[in-house]
Amino acid sequence: MIPYSRQCIDEEDVEAVASTLRSDYLTTGPQVPLFEEELALRVNAPYCVAVSSATAALHISMLALGIGPQDTVLVSNVSFVSSANCARMVGAKVEFVDVDEKSGLITPKTLKKALERLKAQGIFVKAVVAVHLSGRPLDLAGLYKLKQEYGFYLIEDAAHALGAVYKGDTIGSCKYSDLCVFSFHPVKIITTCEGGAVTCQDEGLYKELQLLRSHGIVHDKALLQDQSYPEFYYEMQTLGFNYRLSDVQAALGISQLNKLDKFLEKRRALAKLYPTFLNEHLKEYDISLPMADLEEHEENLSSWHLYQIGVPNRDCVYQTLRAKGIGVQIHYLPISRHPYYGKIHLEGSDKFFKRALSIPLHVRLEKRDLSLICALLLESLDKV
Numbered sequence: 001m002i003p004y005s006r007q008c009i010d011e012e013d014v015e016a017v018a019s020t021l022r023s024d025y026l027t028t029g030p031q032v033p034l035f036e037e038e039l040a041l042r043v044n045a046p047y048c049v050a051v052s053s054a055t056a057a058l059h060i061s062m063l064a065l066g067i068g069p070q071d072t073v074l075v076s077n078v079s080f081v082s083s084a085n086c087a088r089m090v091g092a093k094v095e096f097v098d099v100d101e102k103s104g105l106i107t108p109k110t111l112k113k114a115l116e117r118l119k120a121q122g123i124f125v126k127a128v129v130a131v132h133l134s135g136r137p138l139d140l141a142g143l144y145k146l147k148q149e150y151g152f153y154l155i156e157d158a159a160h161a162l163g164a165v166y167k168g169d170t171i172g173s174c175k176y177s178d179l180c181v182f183s184f185h186p187v188k189i190i191t192t193c194e195g196g197a198v199t200c201q202d203e204g205l206y207k208e209l210q211l212l213r214s215h216g217i218v219h220d221k222a223l224l225q226d227q228s229y230p231e232f233y234y235e236m237q238t239l240g241f242n243y244r245l246s247d248v249q250a251a252l253g254i255s256q257l258n259k260l261d262k263f264l265e266k267r268r269a270l271a272k273l274y275p276t277f278l279n280e281h282l283k284e285y286d287i288s289l290p291m292a293d294l295e296e297h298e299e300n301l302s303s304w305h306l307y308q309i310g311v312p313n314r315d316c317v318y319q320t321l322r323a324k325g326i327g328v329q330i331h332y333l334p335i336s337r338h339p340y341y342g343k344i345h346l347e348g349s350d351k352f353f354k355r356a357l358s359i360p361l362h363v364r365l366e367k368r369d370l371s372l373i374c375a376l377l378l379e380s381l382d383k384v
């Protein structure tokens with residue numbers, strides 16, 4: 001089976017993990033702050049907090065922003081469920097923003113529509129979770145304008161988008177947002193097995209995130225509320241979690257981060273190669289390719305986590321390709337359609353979902369794999 005995505009681990013990664021295993025620290029040692037420093041540098045953010053998953057990162061992001069049961073959070077509707085669940089984890093109400101039917105991304109237009117709909121009901125939106133689906137950068141300047149107008153917090157869910165660039169700025173710099181969240185699950189751009197991170201520009205948020213990641217416990221004598229304690233005492237000042245990344249995982253993260261540019265280059269080369277096999281068949285089989293219909297700013301770069309095409313009869317094509325050993329995948333059933341969220345249908349999300357098929361894209365693939373994937377794809381489609 002050629003999987004739609006998979007990790008790329010080499011001997012350097014194995015050695016980085018092995019040498020940390022031989023060191024004094026398995027958890028909370030020197031590798032975690034080093035990983036945070038290098039990641040912050042890479043995405044051009046002043047602050048970075050590494051955690052055990054992107055889901056954990058989204059959860060503490062909600063808490064750090066003070067979001068709670070009295071609040072409403074708007075979420076990109078085509079995403080993994082974590083993008084919305086984080087708001088439920090703090091008791092907030094979730095509402096959904098519909099997506100552009102071609103890209104699966106929310107746009108300033110779809111967000112404005114959702115904000116106006118809620119405003120008409122007297123609902124103030126406290127935060128928006130905006131997803132860079134497939135690694136393709138959102139129109140952040142457009143979203144930022146609405147943030148200024150409506151006064152919500154903007155959280156970028158960049159689980160797919162490490163290395164993506166928007167108008168020359170690396171995703172994660174938080175130029176337009178309050179917080180940005182990454183995932184290091186094995187199918188993502190780099191991996192720490194499980195893992196995630198939050199970046200931000202605000203020192204207060206950074207300190208709050210650090211506290212929430214580790215039980216809400218303060219060790220720094222200068223920060224203890226009771227200054228009469230000796231310096232070996234610690235205080236729990238807020239309710240936090242054990243959402244720490246281990247030093248072993250961070251060592252893998254540093255080693256993977258060293259290869260990020262190589263990974264991105266390969267993904268971008270493969271994404272350019274697919275159209276060379278498919279372009280001449282698009283009309284004949286009613287295939288749509290990513291980027292084909294939307295302007296790509298020359299300073300916008302996708303990280304190409306996913307290569308999502310659109311095809312008719314998608315479920316049938318999925319089954320045929322799987323039976324032939326091509327590990328295609330579907331991203332995603334719109335979150336609002338899950339039973340927990342009320343099985344709500346939104347037009348753009350439904351249209352995108354109906355045709356969306358992720359065909360394999362990862363750094364171990366070669367031209368001959370893409371040629372085989374495309375030949376089998378065309379075989380599985382009917383001419384229109």
Ligand SMILES: Cc1ncc(COP(=O)(O)O)c(C=O)c1O
Pocket residue numbers: 053054055056079080082083131157159160182183184185195196
């Ligand atoms: C868009 C998006 N957000 C959040 C997550 C959660 O990531 P993690 O598995 O690191 O918790 C995922 C995972 O697939 C995702 O795709």
